[in-house]
Amino acid sequence: MKAVVTVTLKPSILDPQGEAVGHAIQAMGVKGVKSVRIGKHIELEIEGEEKGLRAKLEEISKELLSNPVMENFHLDVR
Structure with a gap:
């Protein structure tokens, strides 16, 4: 399984x-390029499927990665 976290600055x-x-x-x-915003793209390779994994990934994204x-x-789990 793969999780992709995209972190961007808030518009303000x-x-x-x-x-x-x-x-x-x-x-x-x-x-023609009106604006550019720079962010981070983070990929996590995950073995197996743990119960509550998405909630843990949300917590990791909020507390550690951003x-x-x-x-x-934005979290995308594939």
């Missing part, structure tokens, strides 16, 4: 790294 939080990448894209002559004050996360 400024993203200076995303802004820098956006400016670099414009400097390269690419037009900062709930500044970031949102």
